[in-house]
Amino acid sequence: MTREQLVAGLKAGEESAWRLFIQDYGRMIYAVATRLGLAGPERDDLFQEACLSVLESIHTLRHPRRLASWVYIVTYRLGIDAIRRRRPEAPVEDWAVLLESNPTAVIEPTALGDLERLEEIAQVLDCLAEMDQRCRSLLQALYLEEPRPTYEEISRHQGIPMGSIGPTRARCLEKLGNLLQDLSGEGAKPSSRRRGHPLSEAGVPPRVSRRRGRSGHDG
Amino acid sequence: MDRRHPTREQIARLVLSPDAADRALRAHLEECSTCARLAASIKRSADLLAEARLSSVPRELAEQTLLGLMHQLSEKAAGQSAGAPSTEDRPGAYERLTGSLREVWAALVADSLQTHAAPCRSGTPPPRMLLFETEELAITISLCPGEGADRRDIKGQVVPKEGTGLPRDGLVLAVQGDQQWQSPVSAFGEFRLEAIGAGADDVSILLGDTRVRLRLPA
Structure with missing residues (x-):
């Protein structure tokens, strides 16, 4: 299933698409929650909240090929809200200023680095989805499939002679690097976004109203 | 410096298995900015992909x-x-x-x-x-x-x-x-x-x- 087909299925409410989304993109959501320092019920809560937010705002996703980055941002934003709810006494304005001026006051410094790396991973997954089918499936087989296939299996499944796997991988990694560079050129570099408010960027879904009896969530 | 550029695959091999790379190739990369950029690009892609195998959701x-x-x-x-x-x-x-x-x-x-x-x-x-x-x-x-x-x-x-x-x-x-x-x-x-x-x-x-x-x- 291509990225466009998946997003079309999500928008149409197809169960198979949502199952695939949770299986593949749920990992990104779960990783964001974990790297934000959430655990146990708080992490599960954020996971479900992010999935619900995706469901309610998938129709606003303008670029299906940015799905992973979009999911990252949706989850990151909700995660920050979850952390903020721990300190309900802090005024929303102060919180926003704090997050912008000194994010390590909100997020552990090491976690901040991990999150930036995760955002880059989301970008590489988006770029992977843009690649031609041959490169995409080879890199997926080499780096993402579980359990990791052997070269013999890759050769058989991809229809690539064993001796061509290395050169093809090198070519595909170069292409992927170029796509990543193009993406950075579009101004989507994680570090540049982190300084501003990552949540106000165009294409990010509107906040979904919540009814959990918690104040200040939608600020 | 060896002016013959290494192949993309040789560069990838250096990036992905640094121990296997020969000295001449390293020396070339230190002096050739074009090949060094290619090596950096391949390394970045490979490193990110290697980390992209995220844990599955319970x-x-x-x-x-x-x-x-x-x-x-x-x-x-x-x-x-x-x-x-x-x-x-x-x-x-x-x-x-x-x-x-x-x-x-x-x-x-x-x-x-x-x-x-x-x-x-x-x-x-x-x-x-x-x-x-x-x-x-x-x-x-x-x-x-x-x-x-x-x-x-x-x-x-x-x-x-x-x-x-x-x-x-x-x-x-x-x-x-x-x-x-x-x-x-x-x-x-x-x-x-x-x-x-x-x-x-x-x-x-x-x-x-x-x-x-x-x-x-x-």
């Missing part, structure tokens, strides 16, 4: 979330067709999805084993009748062979043991591996799942903030 959480999302979608569809308020305006929908589903197992208290007198449809054997109970609910289920090999139909009714009301927008789901069947629960508590897999023995009934689970006998 199965129980994934399943519960999928159930909740499907419920949410069916509520939305029902709301649109009936002109009801949107899902967002209905109380409780969000709570039902985000982890507050109370899970209750229903116990099998009666099993006809021998089939009931009335046949499912002409030419088929009579259904097998089951009765499940929770503290608050009684659930009757009749099992019939369904159309197709290894298929069966489920007709059922869930009723409160006390009082008469059931929460609105109930939903019944049966799961077998990656396959799932679902049916709304009517105002009278009735539901019907047709041609479900014979191995779909994990049945959930979503009622209000409760997920009633039951296991169909083989």
Whole structure:
């Protein structure tokens, strides 16, 4: 299933698409929650909240090929809200200023680095989805499939002679690097976004109203 | 410096297995900015991909979330067709999805084993009748062979043991591996799942903030 087909299925409410989304993109959501320092019920809560937010705002996703980055941002934003709810006494304005001026006051410094790396991973997954089918499936087989296939299996499944796997991988990694560079050129570099408010960027879904009896969530 | 540029594959090999690289290639990369940029690009891609194998989501959480999302979608569809308020305006929908589903197992208290007198449809054997109970609910289920090999139909009714009301927008789901069947629960508590897999023995009934689970006998 291509990225466009998946997003079309999500928008149409197809169960198979949502199952695939949770299986593949749920990992990104779960990783964001974990790297934000959430655990146990708080992490599960954020996971479900992010999935619900995706469901309610998938129709606003303008670029299906940015799905992973979009999911990252949706989850990151909700995660920050979850952390903020721990300190309900802090005024929303102060919180926003704090997050912008000194994010390590909100997020552990090491976690901040991990999150930036995760955002880059989301970008590489988006770029992977843009690649031609041959490169995409080879890199997926080499780096993402579980359990990791052997070269013999890759050769058989991809229809690539064993001796061509290395050169093809090198070519595909170069292409992927170029796509990543193009993406950075579009101004989507994680570090540049982190300084501003990552949540106000165009294409990010509107906040979904919540009814959990918690104040200040939608600020 | 060796002015002959190494191949892309040689550079990739250096990046991916640094120990295997020869000294001449390293020396070339130190002096050739074009090849050094290519090496850096390949390394960045490979490093990110190597980290992109993220941990999978705990199965129980994934399943519960999928159930909740499907419920949410069916509520939305029902709301649109009936002109009801949107899902967002209905109380409780969000709570039902985000982890507050109370899970209750229903116990099998009666099993006809021998089939009931009335046949499912002409030419088929009579259904097998089951009765499940929770503290608050009684659930009757009749099992019939369904159309197709290894298929069966489920007709059922869930009723409160006390009082008469059931929460609105109930939903019944049966799961077998990656396959799932679902049916709304009517105002009278009735539901019907047709041609479900014979191995779909994990049945959930979503009622209000409760997920009633039951296991169909083989």
